[in-house]
Amino acid sequence: MSRDAKTLLLFVISAIPLLSTLAIACTRIPPTFKVRGDFAVHVRGRDGTPLEGITVKIAFAIPTLDKVAEQLTDKDGKAFFHKMMVSDYWISAERAGVVGTIAKLWPVDDSSGGTEVTLTWPAGPIATLQSIAGPLLAGNMRAPLVGADVQLTDTVSGKELGRTTTDAKGMFAFQVQPSGLYVLHIADRQKCDRYLCNIKGNILVEVDPKAGDAGFPRYGLIKSSCGLSAFKDDGTMVIFE
Numbered sequence: 001m002s003r004d005a006k007t008l009l010l011f012v013i014s015a016i017p018l019l020s021t022l023a024i025a026c027t028r029i030p031p032t033f034k035v036r037g038d039f040a041v042h043v044r045g046r047d048g049t050p051l052e053g054i055t056v057k058i059a060f061a062i063p064t065l066d067k068v069a070e071q072l073t074d075k076d077g078k079a080f081f082h083k084m085m086v087s088d089y090w091i092s093a094e095r096a097g098v099v100g101t102i103a104k105l106w107p108v109d110d111s112s113g114g115t116e117v118t119l120t121w122p123a124g125p126i127a128t129l130q131s132i133a134g135p136l137l138a139g140n141m142r143a144p145l146v147g148a149d150v151q152l153t154d155t156v157s158g159k160e161l162g163r164t165t166t167d168a169k170g171m172f173a174f175q176v177q178p179s180g181l182y183v184l185h186i187a188d189r190q191k192c193d194r195y196l197c198n199i200k201g202n203i204l205v206e207v208d209p210k211a212g213d214a215g216f217p218r219y220g221l222i223k224s225s226c227g228l229s230a231f232k233d234d235g236t237m238v239i240f241e
Helices: 003-010 018-025
Strands: 032-044 055-060 067-072 078-081 089-095 098-107 114-120 126-129 133-135 149-154 160-165 171-173 180-187 200-207 220-224 227-231 237-239
Touching: 032 089, 055 078, 067 078, 089 114, 160 171, 200 227
Parallel strands: 032 098, 032 114, 126 200
Antiparallel strands: 032 078, 055 067, 055 089, 089 098, 098 114, 133 171, 149 160, 149 180, 180 200, 220 227, 227 237
């Protein structure tokens, strides 16, 4: 599938019935890395910078998804794995509850496999804001998420910076943070059926004083098999994780 085709799948007109929308938007083909038993993993940021302290996890693809191995990247953004047996695995990069590239891993017992894998962290869209404050709303009708728990974490240190609860209008706010990348952990405690309650997941936010959005956009959040997703004001959909 071409890059343009993949991009098209992520921007679905909200007039399409919800279940069909989610089925299309979730259609993502993960990369597959064919490697030797001993190999190195490079984890880089979106700008190509090597990242230290990222957790690289390997788990069986089928049937159990049990973790097989886990290593932290060093100062050069590298993690090393040895004597991986032939099987099908998932490999991922993670820090502070934020996941980067998720890929299929296929070790082989001959020289046809590679010796290096490159993963990117973080993955998913990033909301660039002047401040970490705004409304949490549900669905394309933008109903306020009242009483939702919101936690703010620094993605570099993994340190929790604060917790709050949305008010009657779905509003939340954290003190102004220095420029950088953070993650909002959202957990809605309302009990009801379908997609507009029990909304939870992570949203990456970048603080930039020059950002076009002063605060969090008026997304219409929903839960889905894709993870946390949302309707945007222009009628398209965004998948956060």
